[in-house]
Amino acid sequence: MSRHTLAIAVAALVTVVGVIAATVLPMPYVRFEPGTTVDLLSEDRGTERIEVHGHESYADGGELRMTTVKATQPKSGISLLSAMSGWLADSDAVKPYDDVYGERDTAVSKQSQASIQMATSQDVAVAAAMIHLGIKVPMVPVVGPIEPGLPADGALVERDRYVRIGGQTIRSWDDVVRVVSRARPGKPLTFVVERDGKQLSIPVTPRRIDGRTVVGVRQAFDFKMPFEVEIHLPDGIGGPSAGLMFALSVVDTLTPGSLTRGSRVAGTGEMADPQGRVGAIGGIQQKIAGAREAGAELFLVPVANCDEAVLARPGAMRLAPVATLTEAEKIVSTYAADHRAKLPTCEEVLRDAAQ
Structure with missing residues (x-):
């Protein structure tokens, strides 16, 4: 075998090894992508997603969508090619594994934690919605x-x-x-x-x-709820960040008329307490992208996430910052009445904070 032929063979081998390494070997990173969105005003196999027992409830023909993020599971990694495509994608994010997970985290432990957070989030959201409507909740x-x-x-x-x-x-x-x-x-x-x-x-x-x-x-x-409100979601969805959208959906379901007037609204935000304060969440850019792809017209952003939200690409979808459940209801109502109405913006929030 000539030196030239040998050089070509070695180069080919190195290329093959490099391709295998890039596509197979896990890298210590976590990739975040837009996850599913769920219209909380819809039905699931004939059952309302917001199901009320012991109190009058009302339907709304619009949409109030919760948003999610899909992330690499603990104790795993992503390929170099996946990391690179994630870095280049406008809607994705890639972070070092150790910035996201701890040594003891596993897929099972994180799912268990997310399930507990989801149950707590739903309880706080339902209580906040009732208190917002003047219903006493011990x-x-x-x-x-x-x-x-x-x-x-x-x-x-x-x-x-x-x-x-x-x-x-x-x-x-x-x-x-x-x-x-x-x-x-x-x-x-x-x-x-x-x-x-x-x-x-x-x-x-x-x-x-x-x-x-x-x-x-x-x-x-x-x-101690005065009546029962059940929230039906697809399996595998967890975490606390849908609290605001849960609360809005419960408020809409418990009151006559349509809050959305047929509009398609999405959003995110932890219901931080029963008094309706909206807390920050993770993955805001992925959630904005997921809502945009689902056809949402308006997206509610926690005020504390405005610095990240202004970097997202919402397309024609409007973004509106909210700090409380009361503000969120007012913004949705204002937008539903007039899609061209003036709404607060994250740019205004950041400008005011800088002054």
Whole structure:
């Protein structure tokens, strides 16, 4: 074999190996793509997605769409070609694996976490919708999302109901904050919680972080709903970011007339509390792209996500920032009455914040 022939063979082999590596070998990145959108005012096999029992309900011919993001699963990676196409795609994002997942994350653990977040999101959204409509909803504080690596991690479980902390009876979230903030860092604090109908006494040792005494739990509530509202979604959808659209859909379903007047509205945003405050979410650009592809005319953006939303490409779809459920309802109503009506914009939000 001549040197020329050998050189060609080696080059071909290197090319083949490179192609295989680019298409098969996993890279430590996570790719985010637009996921499915679900019209919450639609039916699922003859059943309304927002199903109400014990209270009058009303249909709306328009659309209120929740949006999702599809992401690479934990303990896996993406090929170099997939990473490169994700970097080049306007609607996708690629991030280092360690920025997204922890060492203990698995597909099962993340799905379990997402399912809990979804259940909590629905409860808060339904309660927020009822409170927004003037319906009384008694509520008690429960353990919310737990920060990995902080004292409550591995001790408390999300949805545990607080009974006592350090001997103090807990009746509100303010009680939780007061008792924990006054605790001595490094000294075990006894949490008495109700889990699966049983009371458990669990020691948790608070830690001092950034000048605050914390155990690493977020606010959450268990609600005593005056009537039942069920939200039916396709399998596999989880997380907290559909709370705003859940709440809007429940408000629309519980009130006469049509909030959308036939318009196609999409959006995202965590329902941060029962008072209707809208919280930030992840994957805003992918969700905007998914809504645009689904034919939405208006997209509701959490105010806290405006800095990312202005970089998205919504096409003809209008973007409107919202901070509360009340603002969101007003914006949808205004747009439904006149598609050319002046609405707030993320550019205005960012300009005001810079002043």
